[in-house]
Amino acid sequence: MPMQFSAQEIIETIRMVQMDKLDIRTITMGISLRDCAHSDIAVAAAKAYDKICRKAGDLVRVGDEIEHEYGVPIINKRISVTPVALVAEASDSHDYVVFAQALDRAAKEVGVNFLGGYSALVHKGMTGGDRALLASIPQALSSTERVCASVNIGTTRAGINMDAVALMGRIVCDTARLTSDRDGLGCAKLVVFCNAVDDNPFMAGAFHGIGEPECVINVGVSGPGVVLAAIEQEPNADFGQLASVIKRTAFKVTRMGELAGRAASAKLGVPFGIVDLSLAPTPAQGDSVGRILEAMGLERVGTHGSTAALALLNDAVKKGGAMASSYVGGLSGAFIPVSEDIAMIEAASLGALSFDKLEAMTCVCSVGLDMIAVPGDTSPETIAAIIADEAAIGMINRKTTAVRIIPAPGKTVGEMVEFGGLLGRAPVMALHPYSSKVFIGRGGRIPAPLQALNN
Amino acid sequence: MSHGSSRVIVTVIGQDKVGIIANVSAVLAEAGANIIDISQTTLREFFAMIMMVDLENATQPFDEIKRRLKAKGDEMGLRIDAQHEDVFKFMHRI
Numbered sequence: 156m157p158m159q160f161s162a163q164e165i166i167e168t169i170r171m172v173q174m175d176k177l178d179i180r181t182i183t184m185g186i187s188l189r190d191c192a193h194s195d196i197a198v199a200a201a202k203a204y205d206k207i208c209r210k211a212g213d214l215v216r217v218g219d220e221i222e223h224e225y226g227v228p229i230i231n232k233r234i235s236v237t238p239v240a241l242v243a244e245a246s247d248s249h250d251y252v253v254f255a256q257a258l259d260r261a262a263k264e265v266g267v268n269f270l271g272g273y274s275a276l277v278h279k280g281m282t283g284g285d286r287a288l289l290a291s292i293p294q295a296l297s298s299t300e301r302v303c304a305s306v307n308i309g310t311t312r313a314g315i316n317m318d319a320v321a322l323m324g325r326i327v328c329d330t331a332r333l334t335s336d337r338d339g340l341g342c343a344k345l346v347v348f349c350n351a352v353d354d355n356p357f358m359a360g361a362f363h364g365i366g367e368p369e370c371v372i373n374v375g376v377s378g379p380g381v382v383l384a385a386i387e388q389e390p391n392a393d394f395g396q397l398a399s400v401i402k403r404t405a406f407k408v409t410r411m412g413e414l415a416g417r418a419a420s421a422k423l424g425v426p427f428g429i430v431d432l433s434l435a436p437t438p439a440q441g442d443s444v445g446r447i448l449e450a451m452g453l454e455r456v457g458t459h460g461s462t463a464a465l466a467l468l469n470d471a472v473k474k475g476g477a478m479a480s481s482y483v484g485g486l487s488g489a490f491i492p493v494s495e496d497i498a499m500i501e502a503a504s505l506g507a508l509s510f511d512k513l514e515a516m517t518c519v520c521s522v523g524l525d526m527i528a529v530p531g532d533t534s535p536e537t538i539a540a541i542i543a544d545e546a547a548i549g550m551i552n553r554k555t556t557a558v559r560i561i562p563a564p565g566k567t568v569g570e571m572v573e574f575g576g577l578l579g580r581a582p583v584m585a586l587h588p589y590s591s592k593v594f595i596g597r598g599g600r601i602p603a604p605l606q607a608l609n610n
Numbered sequence: 611m612s613h614g615s616s617r618v619i620v621t622v623i624g625q626d627k628v629g630i631i632a633n634v635s636a637v638l639a640e641a642g643a644n645i646i647d648i649s650q651t652t653l654r655e656f657f658a659m660i661m662m663v664d665l666e667n668a669t670q671p672f673d674e675i676k677r678r679l680k681a682k683g684d685e686m687g688l689r690i691d692a693q694h695e696d697v698f699k700f701m702h703r704i
Contacts, residue, residue, distance in 0.1 A: 159695070160619070162651040164702045165660050169621055169691070223673065226693035407701045414700040 168407075172227055175384045176442045177408060179415045180377035180435045181231040182218050183356035185363035185428065186210050186370050188237040188272075192245035199246055200257035207234060207261035207270075210370050210425075215266040217422045225418075227411055230377075231577075234262065235361035236272035244284025251288055255295035255302050262301040269344075271361035273304040276351070279313040279600070289319075292326050296341035297333035303359035309349035309546040311553045315601040317543065323347045324539025324595065328562055331531070335564035338572045342561040343494075343526060347542050349549035349556045354429050355485045360522075360557060371428040372420045373485065376412035377435040378404070379444045382472075386450045397451065398471040405432065405475030413480045431485025432476030433521055434468070436496035438579035444468075444489050445498025456498050457508025465489060466519035486555055488521025494574060494581035495526055504582045518548050523556035528572040528581040531564045538562065540591035543601075551604055616666040617646070617695040620679065624688035626657035633686060634661070637678050642669035662695070 171177035191202035211234050218232040236258065243251045255273050262270040273295055275285040292304050306323060309315035327342055334341035346360035353364020356373035363371070385404040386392075392400060412430040420427035436444045445456035448464040469488040477483050491513070493499045502508035510527070517523045523545050529538075542558045549556030561581075563572045568585045622634060631648070638645060638661075646662040665672060676692045683690030 159662075160698045160702060162649045162658070162660055165619060165621060165698055166651060166658055168698055168701055169623070169658075173689075223676070224694050225697045226691055227697065410700040411697070414696060 171378070171381045171407070175378070176380035176439065177378045177411065178228040178230050179374060179412055180433070181233050181356050181358075181375040182214070182229055182415065182419050183233040183235055183361055183373045183375065184211050184214050184370065184423075184425065185235045185354070185367055185373060187363055187367065188239070188242045192242050194245060194247055196243060196246035196248035196251065196253055199243060200254045203236070203242070203254065204257040204261045207236070207258070208264050211265045211267065213423060217419055220422065221415055221418050225414065227415065229415060231268055233267050233356070233358060233361065234265070234270045235356070235363045236270065237363050237365070238272060238274035238276055240275035240282070240284045240288035241365070243288065244282060249287040251291040252294045252298060255291070255299050258302050259299035267301070269301050269303050269358040271303040271305065271358050272363055273302050274306060274362040276307045277319045278307050278310045278316055280316060281319060289322055289326060292345065293329035293333045293341065296330050296344050303344045303346070303361070305346040305348055305351065305360045305362060307348045307351040308542065309550050309601075311350060311550050312603055314603040315349065315543065315546045315550055317595070317601055318598050320543050320546065321536070321539045321595050321598065323542055324535035324537070327538045327560060328533070328535045331562045331564055338566075338574065339531070339561045339563050340574055343559065343574055343578050345559065347558045349546035350554060352485060352555055356431050357433060357435065357486060359559065367428070368426055370425045372416055372423065372425050373428040373431065374412045374416035374419070375431040375433055375435065375485065376408050377433065378408040379434045379436050379447060380441045381408055382434060383441070383443070383447050383450055386447060394467060398467055401468060401471035402475030405472045406479045409476040409479035427482070429482045429484030430476070430480040432472055432480070432483055432487040433485070434472055434489040436490060436492065437577055438495055438497055438500070440497055443496045443498040444491055445496050445502060449498060455502045455505065455507035457502045457512050461512060462515050462519055465491070465516050469519055469521060486521045490522060490525060491516055491520045492525035492559075493527050494572070494579040495577065500579065500581060503584055510584050510586060514544065514548070517545060517556055518552060521555070523549070524558045524560060526559055526561070526578065526581060528561045528563045528566070528583045529586055530568060530583055531562050531566050533562045533586060534590070534592070536590065536592040536595040537586060539595045543595070547601070550601075615695055617662060617664050618672065618692050619695055619698060620661040620663050620690065620692045622659040622683070622688050622690050623656050624686075627686070630659060630686070630688065633682055634659070634679065634690065637682050638663060638675070641675045641678070642667055643675060663692075
């Protein structure tokens, strides 16, 4: 039988993996913990621990097996669980830290590096359980290693819960203070969302949404390096051709995610959820979304034209990826975290990339203000106002936006914050010096926007 | 292999030299793996040989064959990989 593939096709795949860092960024198992509720929080935590260990016991082994068989690296195996506020609320206790610690132990036991879902959905208001969970976030994140927290404070349909926004400003600052010995690392594991999605496989914002099945496999692909290499081969392409190049590349990258997801689903006997078509950078050279924008012809990411370049990239990634997978979901687009992207780190250090430009770019990127270090003395009200601005962008534009911001303890503008590993390093960026305190102090909700008269 | 097909793609990348095909074929023959097709090309400045191999009647598990190929590659200063054909099917065929 003749070979079904041309040598060029085979070499292209090999090159993508070996030279351009194509990888499956994460296989994330979503696990419902709704049946773990109990009036005694310790019993609920123990039930959650047992269930995670039972469901995800083979996750890492299967991930490694797939990596081996297909020769495509699978960087992370992770777990998302039902927003813990929904589960812990049935208990008499108001101290949920013990639940977070049980999740941390479970993550270590099954060998995943992050577990998401220490979360609450409070876009329209808070229950007692939501309040207890939010209050416990700083302690939970400082006393665990692998647990990630997220809070949804707004949606396009409900508006923005500004009481929760004000509270999150304080929680972000408290979390930074409790992890000040690690440059405020706790804040790298805390995401504040508007329009959070139920099936996001990426950390730190992953949780297993309430419409999800008992257990599910979601896959997050990556491949900024592959897109960069493809663009570099077309230095004279106009924008239409550029979009086509990105679409073709995104299609191929996403097919790998589809393959890995189907294989993991079959091997684990767990339904396949979605492929998240995201370009997720890492701090490694050649794995940068910022470099893609620069390859389009910008001297540095953050200069004028960056928003347009990112809009083209984000849309082309979605168009190409959508054709490649039966089920697309999650966040799907290009991430622009500062500390996890070498070009963004450089541009921010040089002053080429400002906080305000980042905010503008989040109007067209897949998520939002991500992994940005700001001065340690930033007030809770200013953090809350940043969250409110970002949530407003999401609410009005019917997209997911998020804030993952680190008020770096004891550090000022220009100093570096070091998180290490995939979380990278970031220069402390300048914020506006004027106060938003009175605005944030008003409280209440910003009403849901009109769904017509769009201008 | 746990999949429908038992075919894998073996790729050999590195400097061209005498005995590449003979050495790689010997490892595969020893494992009872049947070579279906061979082609070669250049990848930038490197030589690349591509084999489609059927493991249906292989006497060794895929992991072991992969390990032996890699060891042979290390010995010869070449990079030898083996991947299930689905990788290429998924990426290049709709």
